[in-house]
Structure formats: C-alpha cells, structure tokens
Amino acid sequence: MNEKEKVMPKTIRSLAIAMLILFGAGFAAEVSAQPSDAEISRQLTSAKTVSVTLGKPGTREWSSTYKKYVWTRHFTAKLKTEDQEIFVIVKGYAAYDLIGGRYVFWRTFITSNNYEGIPDPTAADVQALIRKFGLEQFLGNHYFNRVIGKVESVGLSDDAKFEWHTPQSVSFNVTAVYMERTNDIGGKERLARTFRIRLYSDTPKGEWLRMMSTPQDKKTLQ
Secondary structure, eight states: OOHHHHHHHHHHHHHHHHHHHHHHHHHHHHHHHHHOOHHHHHOOOOOEEEEEEEOOOEEEEEEEETEEEEEEEEEEEEEEEESSEEEEEEEEEEEEETTTEEEEEEEEEEEEEEESSSSOHHHHHHHHHHHHHOOOHHHHHHHHTTTEEEEEEEESSSSOHHHHHEEEEEEEEEEEEEEEEESSOOOOEEEEEEEEEEEEETTTTTTEEHHHEEEEEEEEEE
C-alpha cells in the first residue's frame, strides 16, 4: 500500500466526523430555536389574563387530525371575569407549526374551564337541594319508579368531580343506595347508582333554580 492509499481512509474518517458534528450542531440549533417561555406566555396573554403557568417542556408530534407535525406546550391560565372575586382557570396547550425549521404559533386548544372564587356545593347543600327539587328529580323518573321501598341514602359522592361550566352552572356526582327492580317478574338488586347532577342559576353565587340529572355507573351491593 502506497502513502496515498494510507492517507485516504484517514481523510474519509475526518469527513465523516465533520458531518456528524455539523448534524449535531444543526439538531442543537433546532432544539434551541423552540419557543421560549416568554414567547409562549405572550401568545397566551390578553387584557383579562392574571397569570400563565407553563407545563413541562414541549414536544413535537404528528397530528393525525391535521396531517402535520406540531409542537405543543401545556399551560394553565388564570383570567378575570366580570365579578372581581371570580376567576376562570383555563387549561390547554399552545400549538406551533414547524415551517422551514422555525416554530410559528398556530393556535391554542382548551381542555377544561373551571372557576376560582365560587365555593363548590357542600354535602349539606346537596341535601337541601334534594329537599327542594325532590328525590325524583335527582334519580330521574325512570330509576325513581324502579325503587323498591325507600331509598337508603342519597348524597354527594366520595368522588364528586365538581366541574364549573360557567359561574352560573356546576356539575357534580351524587350516589344513591337503594333496592332496584330489575324486571317485571320479581327480579331485584341492591345497588349504589351514581348520577351526574348539573345545576343552573341566573346569577353567579345566586340561588340554584334548575337542575338536570344524568345516570352514570352503578355498583351492585350485598
């Protein structure tokens, strides 16, 4: 092997190493170009914004819905309402397009809205509402007419899952324990059935005027 042939492998190795360094530098540049906390917060801030809290570092992934790659970062924002004591807590994520190696703000996706400053109904409140609207309203006509004897208990579920839709409307779970008729030939079972209750008022913190009940799951008891 002559001297020229000996040099060639070293040259090829050097070129390969240089290409790897350049590739790594390009990848690092792409990572460093991700939207900063300040940039994301700016996009999420309006005149009503009190604060914005960003979640863990964003990720890039393929959106099967929109048929493109997007970069997303979760956030929680606290916003003012018309009532100075009530705030809406918005959770969601900011989405960015990747265009020519740059991250361009696209839109936000909201995953939930809740309210701060309005107390959740208590167990005592729920009992008062049962007396006000009646047991049939809470269980619904179908299940109320399948009760055998008396309802053993009904009240706020251990996992109430409060959800404020607006300052005038809230949903939560109640659980009723009773004997239920399962057919028309004497079938019956003792169970705990959960109902999703939604209340409506005309004003924030006002009296609850209307309600809606939706049956959820059940648990058979001994």
